[in-house]
Amino acid sequence: MSAQQAPPPILPPFDESSARAKVQAAEDAWNTRDAERVALAYTEDSSWRNRDRFLTGRAEIIEFLREKWQRELDYRLRKELWAYTGNRISVRFEYESHDPAGRWWRSHGNEHWEFDEASGLMRRRDASINDYRIEEGERRYRWER
Numbered sequence: 001m002s003a004q005q006a007p008p009p010i011l012p013p014f015d016e017s018s019a020r021a022k023v024q025a026a027e028d029a030w031n032t033r034d035a036e037r038v039a040l041a042y043t044e045d046s047s048w049r050n051r052d053r054f055l056t057g058r059a060e061i062i063e064f065l066r067e068k069w070q071r072e073l074d075y076r077l078r079k080e081l082w083a084y085t086g087n088r089i090s091v092r093f094e095y096e097s098h099d100p101a102g103r104w105w106r107s108h109g110n111e112h113w114e115f116d117e118a119s120g121l122m123r124r125r126d127a128s129i130n131d132y133r134i135e136e137g138e139r140r141y142r143w144e145r
Contacts, residue, residue, distance in 0.1 A: 009120035012087035019084035022115075023091055027079040035065035043116055043123040050127045072097035072105075076141035082110070089113045096134070096141050104139060107131045 010022045029038050039058045048055040048064075055064055069075060077095040084090070091111050098104045109129035116123045 011120040012115050012117050014084045014086070014089060016081075016084070019089050020081050022089060022113075023079050023081045026091075027077055030077050030079075031075075033069045033075055035062045035069070038065055041122055042125070043119065043121045046121070046123050046125065048125045048127070050125070051129050071099060073100065074098055076143065078141065087115045087117055089115075094140075096139055098136075104134045104136050105131050106134045106138075106140075 010018050010025065012018075014022065026041065029041060032038070039061045042058060042061055045057055046055075046061065048061060050064065053064065055061055072095075075095060075097040077093060079091045079093045082090040082092050090113070092109070093111065094106065094108050096104060096106050107129050109127055111128075112124075112126045113122050114124040115121065
C-alpha cells in the first residue's frame with residue numbers, strides 16, 4: 001500500500017477483530033490531538049453527547065476538539081473494547097492530561113458508538129466522563145507522540 005493510499009474502511013457488522021481494530025484506530029487518531037484528522041472518522045452530520053455538551057456535525061466536532069486540547073495539555077488516551085453488536089461498539093477509556101496551570105488530571109469514561117453501515121463512519125457518539133486530580137508522579141501514560 002502506498003503512503004498516499006488510505007486503508008480500507010472498517011465496516012459493520014462488527015466481529016471481535018473488526019471491533020478491536022475500530023477501537024485501536026480511534027485511540028491512535030485521538031492521541032494525535034489533530035482535530036481535523038479525528039473528525040474525519042465521523043459522518044458530516046454526526047451527533048455527539050460529550051459530558052453535558054451536545055454537538056452536531058464535523059465543524060462543531062472540530063471546534064470542540066480544538067478547545068479540548070487547548071485545555072487538556074499533553075493528553076494521552078487508552079481505549080478498551082467493552083462490547084459490540086451489529087453497527088455499534090461500546091468502549092471504556094482512560095486519559096490523562098494537565099491543565100494550563102500544570103495540574104494533572106485522570107479522566108475515566110464510557111462511550112457508545114453507532115456507525116453508518118455504508119461508510120463505516122461514526123454517526124453517533126455518546127460519552128460519559130468523570131475527572132479527578134492526580135499528582136504528576138501518579139501518571140500512567142508517559143509516551144511521546
